[in-house]
Amino acid sequence: KAGVTQTPRYLIKTRGQQVTLSCSPISGHRSVSWYQQTPGQGLQFLFEYFSETQRNKGNFPGRFSGRQFSNSRSEMNVSTLELGDSALYLCASSLGGWATDTQYFGPGTRLTVL
Amino acid sequence: DQQVKQNSPSLSVQEGRISILNCDYTNSMFDYFLWYKKYPAEGPTFLISISSIKDKNEDGRFTVFLNKSAKHLSLHIVPSQPGDSAVYFCAATHDPTGANSKLTFGKGITLSVRP
Numbered sequence: 001k002a003g004v005t006q007t008p009r010y011l012i013k014t015r016g017q018q019v020t021l022s023c024s025p026i027s028g029h030r031s032v033s034w035y036q037q038t039p040g041q042g043l044q045f046l047f048e049y050f051s052e053t054q055r056n057k058g059n060f061p062g063r064f065s066g067r068q069f070s071n072s073r074s075e076m077n078v079s080t081l082e083l084g085d086s087a088l089y090l091c092a093s094s095l096g097g098w099a100t101d102t103q104y105f106g107p108g109t110r111l112t113v114l
Numbered sequence: 115d116q117q118v119k120q121n122s123p124s125l126s127v128q129e130g131r132i133s134i135l136n137c138d139y140t141n142s143m144f145d146y147f148l149w150y151k152k153y154p155a156e157g158p159t160f161l162i163s164i165s166s167i168k169d170k171n172e173d174g175r176f177t178v179f180l181n182k183s184a185k186h187l188s189l190h191i192v193p194s195q196p197g198d199s200a201v202y203f204c205a206a207t208h209d210p211t212g213a214n215s216k217l218t219f220g221k222g223i224t225l226s227v228r229p
Contacts, residue, residue, distance in 0.1 A: 004157065035219075040221075041221070042120075042203065042219050042220055042221030042222055043158070043203055043205075043219035043221075043222070044219065045216045045217055045218070045219070048216070056215070056216050057216075058216060090157050090158070092157065092158075098210075098217065100210075100211060102160050103160060104157075104159075104160075105156075105157025105158045105159065106157050107155060107156055107157050108157055
């Protein structure tokens with residue numbers, strides 16, 4: 001069974017640009033969550049999508065947005081990039097949500113903002 | 115405000131000995147806790163969880179202890195193995211099956227197990 005895949009794995013952008021990251025969950029999983037990992041803040045929850053609807057949202061500005069498609073694949077968009085957005089962005093999928101089912105993480109997308 | 119704190123950034127133990135990873139939380143509403151392990155270049159993997167109705171949960175070499183009055187939990191790994199060397203994240207939430215539940219993570223502890 002294929003795991004969670006994220007593309008691209010590495011990305012370099014400049015301030016002010018926007019970026020879109022992609023996450024393909026494990027087949028059959030309907031929940032996709034996104035996290036930001038930085039050395040200073042650790043892992044922080046961004047948002048969760050379930051069946052194409054945002055079910056939950058963390059404390060991030062509106063520049064961070066996402067969506068989920070009918071095949072459960074999810075994208076995360078960050079507009080007007082800032083230096084502080086440099087981080088490892090992880091997505092995780094589960095059958096019905098992390099609370100009821102084990103969450104499986106992808107390898108992450110390393111975003112560097114110059 | 116860091117609601118989940120892993121105050122020791124790193125821990126080094128000898129193979130075969132016990133590893134104790136600590137986690138403190140400030141939000142008294144938290145009632146469900148999880149530990150994740152992360153190797154370099156990989157996403158975190160779920161390790162073990164505990165509900166606030168328990169004070170201990172065991173899974174093989176891994177045991178999590180919860181002290182609600184102290185708002186403290188710890189992960190014990192016995193015996194420690196070199197393959198356990200990784201970053202360990204503690205996470206917490208309130209009402210995990212609720213509509214607005216979300217995980218709050220600590221910053222992680224880097225465990226090194228020396229052969």
